[in-house]
Amino acid sequence: MSKTPAYDELCRRHQRLHRLAHLQSIASWDQSAFMPPKGNEARALALAEMGGLLHQQATDAALKGLLDSAEGESLDETQRANLREMRRAWRASNALPQSLVEAKSLAISHCEHAWRSQRPANDWAGYAENLREVLRLTREEARLLAEDSGLSKYDALMDQYEPGMRSTEVDRVFGDLRQWLPGLIQRVQERQRGEAVQVPEGPFATAAQRALGQDAMRLMGFDFEAGRLDESAHPFCGGVPEDVRMTTRYREDSFLPSLTGTIHETGHGRYEQNLPREWLGLPLARARSMGLHESQSLSFEMQLGSHPAFAGLLSPLIVKHLGEQPAFAPENINRLLTRVVPGHIRVDADEVSYPAHVILRYEIERALVEGEIEVDDIPALWDAKMMELLGIDTRGNYKDGPMQDVHWGAGLFGYFPCYTLGAMYAAQWFATMRREMPDLDQRIAAGELSPVFDWLNARIWSQGSRWETAELVQRASGEPGLNPAHFRAHLEGRYLG
């Protein structure tokens, strides 16, 4: 007879949820990657049915008692961490009434669907009307989550994606960033003005790009026995840890966006592929947070992928699949990958100007959630901040302004900071690696990437959700939490060094 019956029962229930969610993940991946159009309605109904079933199991009345009983059982440190994460999952599933979840799901679905035609039509008024309803329900959600957790409303939302992170901390690191980033962007642009960059000449056949992307994934250590690369309109990394399904998209006139996107998703993919096997199916084995996830994709895409020596590894692969071109010389590839050009669109932004897009969104969404501003205030704030941070005039251009992302329309308030927190964490990981392995850059230049992967695996991937983020960061880097100085040093070193 087990001495931890409540804990064991909780594990069994989570394993069951994990197995059913496996089918949901694969069917969702298929929906984006392979499903023909007429399958959509039946698939949506099937996924909604499963969503309801999983929610029902996650809010089962017996769970509260099991969680309380398990607290009193004799658990080791790992089990206790697992129990902490089980409770977190339980709170997230139970804090909101089903009626609110359903109302928000409907409002989101309506807003997203309309956005697809409103964005090309630059129809801000139409979008704003739907967004007001999503915001109204999100505020209600934030109020309930805040009551439940004792956090501020915005923090309660952000905690769903980045547990433990608070807006006071984000204010601190983004406030610092805000001081020096616009100046840095200008100085980098001035410096790059004199550089000669050769543009590769297309077209680049999709099949050749696909083979190139797969070779890059192999270079980055992706395990093709436990995952695949396919195509979808919006690239993502899905599937399950045992079988990671990455997607990308190809444009025949340009191969770098797909290649760097693939390297980015490979970072997500390897995190998932290397989550701790012995706990798979339990909350303990999940990735720590969205910010930490992004720190892996950016470790791959930016820290490694735009490393001055990495172009030397990429260049032979590009030549192998796309043929010889002067533009494929390593120095030129590196210049293409590190070109800083402020623009309207966040997802197209370079490493240096990207954080400006995130700061802008963070400032606006925090104020929206806290009720300090309304949807109608967004355009004027957007224009002012784009001018201030990137020197770009966005007036009247809603489609490439606040309508470019659908995060808010999808009710994802509190998510944007994760992108730049991830970039900062990634810089902190590489600063630690260099401290511990002074010859790291020479090894990368020699094509030896395993020290990087081994470090990330030992310190991040294999740790799952065993530690709260602050402790994970302490254990990984030896510093008490996020230190944004590493990100600044990284950007200044790479772009002005």
Add this chain to the structure above:
Amino acid sequence: MSKTPAYDELCRRHQRLHRLAHLQSIASWDQSAFMPPKGNEARALALAEMGGLLHQQATDAALKGLLDSAEGESLDETQRANLREMRRAWRASNALPQSLVEAKSLAISHCEHAWRSQRPANDWAGYAENLREVLRLTREEARLLAEDSGLSKYDALMDQYEPGMRSTEVDRVFGDLRQWLPGLIQRVQERQRGEAVQVPEGPFATAAQRALGQDAMRLMGFDFEAGRLDESAHPFCGGVPEDVRMTTRYREDSFLPSLTGTIHETGHGRYEQNLPREWLGLPLARARSMGLHESQSLSFEMQLGSHPAFAGLLSPLIVKHLGEQPAFAPENINRLLTRVVPGHIRVDADEVSYPAHVILRYEIERALVEGEIEVDDIPALWDAKMMELLGIDTRGNYKDGPMQDVHWGAGLFGYFPCYTLGAMYAAQWFATMRREMPDLDQRIAAGELSPVFDWLNARIWSQGSRWETAELVQRASGEPGLNPAHFRAHLEGRYLG
């Protein structure tokens, strides 16, 4: 307030099962078509979890009462047919104790897994040992199903695949077939001995074969907006009616096996794609039986695909994708498609000798289930029947004898007759079409295939499980049930005419 509350509740429950089974179907398809090897264990666990969940819902204690209450409600003819099929599904799920289902599942899994290495090693003794255990559990299953239904043991098993079909009927039609088939095979072979047949010269690139297969599917009316063609080791037609997932496999040295296999699966696929939309999710909307399903794939592959005029439609597609060759002339393609060569292997058999393989298996499996013979009696019976029916000496060659199929090892006793019943039904459909449309063959020769598809859609596909098989056959063909004379006339007309 509904006047049929029990019936409505049953419909809601079946819709829910249909939606969850959708995810199971897509994940199973993915498992065969795309899943990388290391995903297998997690996928097996996920599918088993879903299997358990679906079984639990299908055996829910409330169902019996709902079925009984619904009988007393005021239902129209269609609803009553739906209720009949709901009860059939309920009986099938409830007739067997969970312990037997699990024991059989384990024995099958063990037997199938060992078979993969036993077959190439010609290890009959090893296979027989595992097969004895599967047979023991199958006999127990048959005994319980027979008690529940009042049928004989073999009939109770066959009824799962071909509802309403009885071994007295199979004995009658196979008994007749057995009289004239061996003679026919000999006469056809003598006649074809003088024919010059040119063998196409490979290799045939996989990509070209894939495009050819897709063009053939378009010719056969497959809706690519509601389905796909992919690859797997063992071709099948899976997915869901709203999104049919067909697979095939390619050999670069030979393109006809894949092409005819694709045409075969397209028949299954179009049946599924055209099941009655208004009842989808309800048992009423399911395909009538496995024999009826096979009658569709064989209507496509044999009745149409080996029709003397069809090679004239296929030939230009072959030339388009594989280039010009003398062997691609319509007359030669037709000769290749209608070549009669008795052999050891059922799945490679031509249209004429195929039924001999089925008769042999039916006679042996019926006697096994009824306890008249044992596993150890199989080889001698196999050898005798192969000699008698096809004139082939199979002594000592177990791997191309009783070990060539894994149906019995997989516990599928009672399934084999469906293949030849399907061939006979297909002949009956085409005899009816020709009676109703005397110019059918000229229209087929002119590339006009819609009369065939429209007829099959109106009489079979759109009818789902609305009628019991005998009534469906009566309504479709005007004859009271299966008339094997059409199959004989078809073979004699095509091969000796």
